[in-house]
Amino acid sequence: MKQVKLGKTGLEVGVAGLGSGGSSRLGQGYGLPKEASVTVVKAALDMGITFFDTAAVYKTEEIVGEGLRGHRDQVVISTKAQVIKPGASALGDDMASPQQIRESLESSLKKLQTDYVDIFHLHGVMLNQYAYCTEHLVPELMKMREEGKIRYMGITERFISDTNHALLSKAVTDDFWDVVMIGFNFLNPSARNSLLPLTRQKQIATLIMFAVRTALSKTSILKELLQDMADQKLIDQAIAGDPEPLRFLTDKGVAQSIMDAAYRFCRHEPGAEVILTGTGNKDHLRENVASICGEALPQATLSRLEGLFGHIDSVSGN
Numbered sequence: 001m002k003q004v005k006l007g008k009t010g011l012e013v014g015v016a017g018l019g020s021g022g023s024s025r026l027g028q029g030y031g032l033p034k035e036a037s038v039t040v041v042k043a044a045l046d047m048g049i050t051f052f053d054t055a056a057v058y059k060t061e062e063i064v065g066e067g068l069r070g071h072r073d074q075v076v077i078s079t080k081a082q083v084i085k086p087g088a089s090a091l092g093d094d095m096a097s098p099q100q101i102r103e104s105l106e107s108s109l110k111k112l113q114t115d116y117v118d119i120f121h122l123h124g125v126m127l128n129q130y131a132y133c134t135e136h137l138v139p140e141l142m143k144m145r146e147e148g149k150i151r152y153m154g155i156t157e158r159f160i161s162d163t164n165h166a167l168l169s170k171a172v173t174d175d176f177w178d179v180v181m182i183g184f185n186f187l188n189p190s191a192r193n194s195l196l197p198l199t200r201q202k203q204i205a206t207l208i209m210f211a212v213r214t215a216l217s218k219t220s221i222l223k224e225l226l227q228d229m230a231d232q233k234l235i236d237q238a239i240a241g242d243p244e245p246l247r248f249l250t251d252k253g254v255a256q257s258i259m260d261a262a263y264r265f266c267r268h269e270p271g272a273e274v275i276l277t278g279t280g281n282k283d284h285l286r287e288n289v290a291s292i293c294g295e296a297l298p299q300a301t302l303s304r305l306e307g308l309f310g311h312i313d314s315v316s317g318n
Contacts, residue, residue, distance in 0.1 A: 001048030002293055004273050006076075007205030009152050009178050011118065013076050015267060016292040017051035017207065018044045018285070019278035020060035023214075027280015034063060036280070041067025043282040045075070047289050051274050053181075053207065054112075055080035055123055056104050061111035072114055078179075078207070079108045080123035080156060083133055090124060091161060095132050098140035105144060119179050120144070121154035127166040138176055152178035152205075159183025159210055164313040165194050172198045183210040183316055184272065186265045186305045187225075190313035196271030206273045211266040212259050212288075213317040222246070222258075225315065234312060254301050256291075263291035265305065 001014035018041065023029050026037040041052070041064055052075055054064045061079060068075055081096070081104035088094035096104075105120060120141065122133055133155075141153050155177055157167045168180055172195060180199065184191045199206050215225045223240070230240035239245050246258055255261035266275050277288040296302075 001050070001289070006179065006273055007199070008203035009119075009205055011076050011152075011205075013051040013274060014049050015273070015275060016047075016049055016289045017053055017078075017274040017276045018049050019209065019276035020052070020054040020064055021058040022278045024278050024280050025058055025060050026063055026278065028060060028063070030280065032280045037063045038067045040280055040282055040285060044285060045071060047286060049289070050074065051076050051078070053078040053276055055121075056108055057082055057123065061108055065112040065114070069113055076118045077112060077114065078119040078121065078154065079112065079117050080121040080154075081105060081108070082123050083125055083129055083137060090158065091126055091128075093128060093132070095129060095136070098136055101137055101140055102144065105149060109149065116149050116151060118151045119154045120150035120152075121156050121179070121181065123156055124158040125155055125167050125171075126158055126162060127170060130167060130170055134174065142176070154179035154181065154205075154207075156181035156207075156209075157183060160316045160318050163188055163190070163316050165191055169194050172202065172204055175202075177204055179205040179207065181207040181209055184208050184266055184269065185210050185212070185216065185262060185317045187215060187309050187317045188312050188315050189269075189306075189310060192269065192310075194313075196269070200271045206271060208266050208269075208272045208275045210317055211275050211277070212262045215315075215317045216258055216262045225317075229312070229315065232314075234314065235308060239308065248304060249301065254298060259288075260291040260294070261297060261301075263288060264294050264297050265302075267292050267294070268296035 004015050054061050081101050085094050144150050182191050215222045226240040229235045230237045249261040275292045279285050
């Protein structure tokens with residue numbers, strides 16, 4: 001496993017991180033027994049993964065805690081608390097109190113079987129919620145950091161709704177975030193211009209999510225998305241009408257699959273540090289890790305992707 005330093009935190013981790021959310025949630029999303037999901041976490045350790053990301057809302061913290069039992073000093077654990085009250089609209093302003101954020105952390109610590117988490121994020125924040133977070137929730141995070149319950153403070157965007165990074169474009173101008181989680185893939189590489197130059201300048205660590213989502217793993221969904229993009233005049237109609245619009249990615253000497261290309265695209269983007277991947281299948285995880293640790297795509301391929309999608313900031317790939 002290739003290693004990378006997480007910005008100004010100084011933490012050194014593998015470039016591939018195990019994510020516990022998404023549609024899979026370590027296999028819980030499609031009915032995998034809990035013990036089997038724990039086995040995936042243990043397998044990740046054997047593959048050299050040292051960064052593990054979860055969240056209260058994923059309901060996978062207990063699985064991660066069980067899988068990492070006995071290895072706490074060898075890994076970096078990242079978890080999150082939602083900034084809205086339970087049952088409230090993710091896009092609304094019915095916000096959680098500082099005490100509820102504290103209670104979320106305390107619950108996470110018990111489930112993860114640890115006294116502290118390395119990174120604690122405010123989860124899926126929207127721009128209209130950010131002022132409340134900085135005024136009311138950030139001071140509570142700082143208190144919990146002083147108490148030793150968290151080491152570094154992070155914030156994640158709601159990329160599925162905030163595809164042009166309005167929240168993080170604001171957040172990275174503040175100085176109290178150590179880590180940010182960014183949606184980034186070759187269908188929407190807009191963070192390349194709006195975020196990554198500043199995170200590099202300020203040494204804010206970056207975790208990359210959405211490297212591969214539904215559109216890049218299911219051909220039928222990709223075709224629907226490309227047609228929708230063509231209807232909006234974001235891409236040429238000929239691309240949407242092509243039965244294999246991305247076949248150039250699997251040409252000889254390029255990539256083994258679209259997903260292989262997608263992970264390698266993200267991994268070698270300047271400023272992208274940890275690439276998150278999630279699955280409930282050990283073999284699938286091994287393939288994804290191999291892709292993340294693979295070589296950069298050929299420059300001609302990167303240029304072609306830039307020509308096709310470099311201007312896109314309105315899709316997530318989900």
